[in-house]
Amino acid sequence: MDEDAGSMERIFNNGAGAIVTKSIGLKPRKGYPNPTVIELEHGILNAIGLPNPGIENFKDEIIKLKKINIPVIGSIFGTDSEEFVTLAEKMQNYGVDALELNMSCPHAKGYGLEIGCDPDLVKEITLNVKKSTNIPVFVKISPNLANIVEIAKSAEEGNADGIVAINTLKAMKIDIEMQMPVLSNKIGGYSGNAIKPIGIRCVYEISKNIDIPVIGVGGITTGIDAIEYFMAGASSVQVGSAIYQRGLDVFKKICDEIKIWMENHRYNNISDLVGVAHK
Numbered sequence: 001m002d003e004d005a006g007s008m009e010r011i012f013n014n015g016a017g018a019i020v021t022k023s024i025g026l027k028p029r030k031g032y033p034n035p036t037v038i039e040l041e042h043g044i045l046n047a048i049g050l051p052n053p054g055i056e057n058f059k060d061e062i063i064k065l066k067k068i069n070i071p072v073i074g075s076i077f078g079t080d081s082e083e084f085v086t087l088a089e090k091m092q093n094y095g096v097d098a099l100e101l102n103m104s105c106p107h108a109k110g111y112g113l114e115i116g117c118d119p120d121l122v123k124e125i126t127l128n129v130k131k132s133t134n135i136p137v138f139v140k141i142s143p144n145l146a147n148i149v150e151i152a153k154s155a156e157e158g159n160a161d162g163i164v165a166i167n168t169l170k171a172m173k174i175d176i177e178m179q180m181p182v183l184s185n186k187i188g189g190y191s192g193n194a195i196k197p198i199g200i201r202c203v204y205e206i207s208k209n210i211d212i213p214v215i216g217v218g219g220i221t222t223g224i225d226a227i228e229y230f231m232a233g234a235s236s237v238q239v240g241s242a243i244y245q246r247g248l249d250v251f252k253k254i255c256d257e258i259k260i261w262m263e264n265h266r267y268n269n270i271s272d273l274v275g276v277a278h279k
């Protein structure tokens, strides 16, 4: 979830197995004015507006990370299939190990819908990216959907190598003294502890209905949270907001907590835990 090589390297040195970049688009984007991130009682609300340096200016960051052998998943976002393909090819040429397609950007048809709400478009984008690249492609799903399984199935039909669930949930905070929304964009995405039960439900439903691996994300703060995601059907997990709460060494702490739980419960392999709650 970060964008410069220095901070991504620090995250890796603190126990993360791989780094997912911030979502990168075709052109540089400034993002929204402040306030863009606020800490709430049980999570984080953000509307940063996908700020990023643009794909051309991102090349050096990836090259720096690959020089020190850090596994990198390049996250990209676009407005249509053509943009996704251009971005995917560039990321692959820069040397990323896998791609993550962030489908949570506005749909060309408008109505406030995200690309990831349109099953045909999700399938088309995934198919085209798969055809033009030869590294694993993961499709990241938004929880702001009536039927999350349908979208995951579309990505699977598009030959995705895995599903990442979930992105943030649409939410709002109002300052009652100012009598107005706190975020400059008014509506933002909610993440952190509060969304974990929603992420768990999404991973459970998706993994029950598709055959490709699911990567769980949403509110993972401790090793115990990660174990819950494994049991729901995730074969690996990502950590975002917990970095704000527990610091950069959260990755080491989570790995240690997973190991301790597994030792106490006589589990040798994480794969033995994946989907056990489906029985």
Ligand SMILES: Cc1cc2nc3c(=O)[nH]c(=O)nc-3n(C[C@H](O)[C@H](O)[C@H](O)COP(=O)(O)O)c2cc1C
Pocket: 001, 021, 022, 023, 037, 044, 046, 048, 050, 075, 102, 140, 166, 167, 168, 190, 191, 192, 193, 195, 217, 218, 219, 220, 238, 239, 240, 241, 242
């Ligand atoms: C400040 C912030 C920035 C984020 N930026 C991105 C992004 O660029 N691309 C993306 O796919 N998800 C982005 N996310 C969503 C996270 O990757 C993750 O899906 C979500 O926050 C839920 O996980 P968490 O509760 O561990 O944070 C962002 C989240 C936060 C809090």
